Amino acid sequence: MTSKRIEMAEWYRRAQEEILDSMDEELEMELDDDRLSPDGDSKSQIPRNLYFKELFRLQGELVKLQDWVVANKVKVAVLFEGRDSAGKGGAIKRITQRLNPRVCKVVALPAPNEREKTQWYFQRYISHLPAGGEIALFDRSWYNRAGVEKVMGFCTKKEYDEFLHTVPDLERMMIRSGIILIKYWFSISDDEQYNRFMMRIHDPLKQWKLSPMDLEARRLWEAYTKAKETMLEKTHIPEAPWWVVAANDKKKARLNCISHLLSQIPYQEIDHPEIKLPARVHNPDYLRGPVPPEMYVPEIF
Template sequence: MNGDEDLPGRDWLAAELADTLDEEYELELEDVAISAEIARIYKEKHPNALDRVTYMHALIRLQSELIKLQDWVVHSGEKVVVLFEGRDSAGKGGVIKRISQRLNPRVVRTVALPAPTERERSQWYFQRYVPHLPAAGEIVLFDRSWYNRAGVERVMGFATEDQVEEFFRDVPEFERMLVRSGIRLVKYWFSITDEEQQFRFLMRIHDPMKQWKLSPMDLQSRVRWEQYTKAKEQMFARTNIAEAPWYIVEGNDKKRARLNCIDHFLSMVPYGPVPHEEIHLPDRVFNPSYERAVLPPELYVPSKY
């Protein structure tokens, strides 16, 4: 194929890339500081941060592989569960967005459960998580998981030490049961430093579009940093099992953390090419006697933009 014949394809690719960049830029706005001073401080703290072009090229390549993984999961009937844990503001939500951004929400869904109800608190601890586990051909991303009991519930006093001990006894066998049932279970812990968390909290405090992310619980996590550290260390010691080990993602650099996590996740699933039927756009059926009705103008959304 000569250059002229290839032009429409390259034009399409350029348009798709531009559209992709627009979408990603919209997501990236959450990382843009609202003042020049905060931007300056952020740059000083992250002098080796990836530039946007390098990051975007790597992200798009990884997302194209995620689509192949998704197709393989559907074709093979696999069941995949990924847990994302870490301190508040560690970047769990950001990587979950980038994983699911271009995937089918009927195949890949995110579970972020609220605080348990009074009824749920009286149930077997794992009971409220079980309904969200995947069926064949599904991937479930848990934005926090049953490990709440080993972290926030323990540190904030929402669970007794007896309940925590019972959790540590039960969770290895619970996860082994999941693996034996055919679920691929991957567990990530996003790790950031004390200084980085403080900086991200300050950014949220001074950004009206991010203040909703700060809860009283988040602020308490700053006060109880060392307690969370001890709880995390014991959690690793008691729940890092061969069938479902923990993987730690260095999270101080958000962009690198996202790329590294997605790349590692792809390596954890033995996906491969699957057969696809060639897609043909059918011709529209044209009925010469049909006349399109004129709808009243009040039904239309006003064109303000």
């Protein structure tokens, strides 16, 4: 075998290892999801091998979508709403996992500070809307006012009523400006949220996800249900409809959400020029300086 073929064979082997390592990242997240399950596996109706196969296929399509968004300076905003532990974050992770963070950005705003409380309610969200060639994924959005703020009494009735009156027109303005706006509500049952909360309570690596606000929201399940129903009724408009994701099965929810998201945007595969790695410049006077052993991280593994 020639040295060139040996070099290519070694490159191919390394490329395969890199692909497997990339897949391991997803497997790690899945094992983490299932860590406290009695049999170490989730109760998804989708077999794990089929789930991975479809997820990687859909993520490949997301990369094509990203290229199309950049090439055509498209603006995409996707809202993820739902009860605590409904699986919004897990879906967002799978969407962003293979994408360029400079193109696909996650917007997860904390509670407003004292200054922001005096601003026009939508002001702090508007600044995070996408520019041309960007995708913005909102992990909760301006719909906080229709949910947590309404139920917990963080806004007045006047502010709440004004929100429901204003938001349809605001979203129509976004769409007229060229933004593709897609809204998802992740829906889980009472029993499923109870099970997920109990998993978090007994999981030392996930207890941080349960805040006092989450526990209070659990207590006020019915109030949240009424608030959600009103929100969907008042803000489900033809220009920006709500899409409900059945999320009791996390794996199905992720695949269904990504598949639907792709179907809502008329993207096409973008042709790219062939990439050729340039020859590296070799300077005969270059000497690589030694690194002191004490500067290396100890190789425990």
